Amino acid sequence: MTRGAIVVGASSGIGEALARELSEEGYELGLTARRTEKLKAIGAELPTKSYVATMDVTDTEDARAGFFELAEAMESVDLVVANAGIGVVNRDLEWGPEHDTIETNVSGFVAVVTEALEYFEANPTPEGEPDGHLVGVSSVAAHLGNGAIPAYNASKAFVSRYLEGLRYRQAGRDAAVTITTIEPGYVDTKLTMGEFWKASPEKAATQIARAIRRRERHAYITRRWRLVAWVVKLLPEFVLRRLFA
Numbered sequence: 454m455t456r457g458a459i460v461v462g463a464s465s466g467i468g469e470a471l472a473r474e475l476s477e478e479g480y481e482l483g484l485t486a487r488r489t490e491k492l493k494a495i496g497a498e499l500p501t502k503s504y505v506a507t508m509d510v511t512d513t514e515d516a517r518a519g520f521f522e523l524a525e526a527m528e529s530v531d532l533v534v535a536n537a538g539i540g541v542v543n544r545d546l547e548w549g550p551e552h553d554t555i556e557t558n559v560s561g562f563v564a565v566v567t568e569a570l571e572y573f574e575a576n577p578t579p580e581g582e583p584d585g586h587l588v589g590v591s592s593v594a595a596h597l598g599n600g601a602i603p604a605y606n607a608s609k610a611f612v613s614r615y616l617e618g619l620r621y622r623q624a625g626r627d628a629a630v631t632i633t634t635i636e637p638g639y640v641d642t643k644l645t646m647g648e649f650w651k652a653s654p655e656k657a658a659t660q661i662a663r664a665i666r667r668r669e670r671h672a673y674i675t676r677r678w679r680l681v682a683w684v685v686k687l688l689p690e691f692v693l694r695r696l697f698a
Contacts, residue, residue: 510561
């Protein structure tokens with residue numbers, strides 16, 4: 454049976470690299486983002502069939518309707534990756550960047566993942582098989598605040614906790630939907646804000662694809678960032694203030 458995956462935010466960076474990785478594994482791809490022509494160019498290079506849908510997640514009602522239309526057009530949807538996100542350095546707390554970050558990383562994220570769960574629950578698979586796999590891309594930034602980019606870190610904390618809540622919710626429901634939280638460290642994309650342990654998008658995609666195959670609940674990308682998250686929890690606040698003021 455054909456496997457299908459929708460990648461939201463597939464026009465560049467981790468989303469593009471993961472779409473290519475999943476296509477190599479045999480998935481047909483539903484590609485969404487705001488840049489339609491870029492999506493078409495990516496889709497034309499994939500070894501499997503691709504579907505393209507223009508989507509701006511900040512237009513939440515249109516994004517939800519567009520997601521459903523894309524899912525209905527595909528032969529099957531077994532996997533949804535919610536990857537769309539932005540981050541802007543904003544020490545002066547200008548309203549525009551803060552608003553745009555929350556609209557994209559929080560409101561847009563919730564619009565997509567709730568629609569994905571609704572789709573999976575309305576389209577169960579044959580008995581004994583998983584009813585779908587939802588993957589949300591958060592960040593190691595979820596584990597701490599940052600004075601230079603406060604809305605981004607806060608939005609990723611929301612993403613991680615929201616996915617955790619969805620896992621708890623799903624445990625009490627009939628649909629066997631796997632929910633995976635991905636927390637990358639520095640990846641060489643337009644959002645990169647550091648060089649420490651920076652990975653290429655291709656390496657990140659390889660590790661995310663492995664977490665998907667294993668149906669893991671949580672994965673750090675690359676895996677060594679687990680150590681950073683652990684250390685951050687142990688550091689006193691005065692140290693964190695000096696590091697992330």
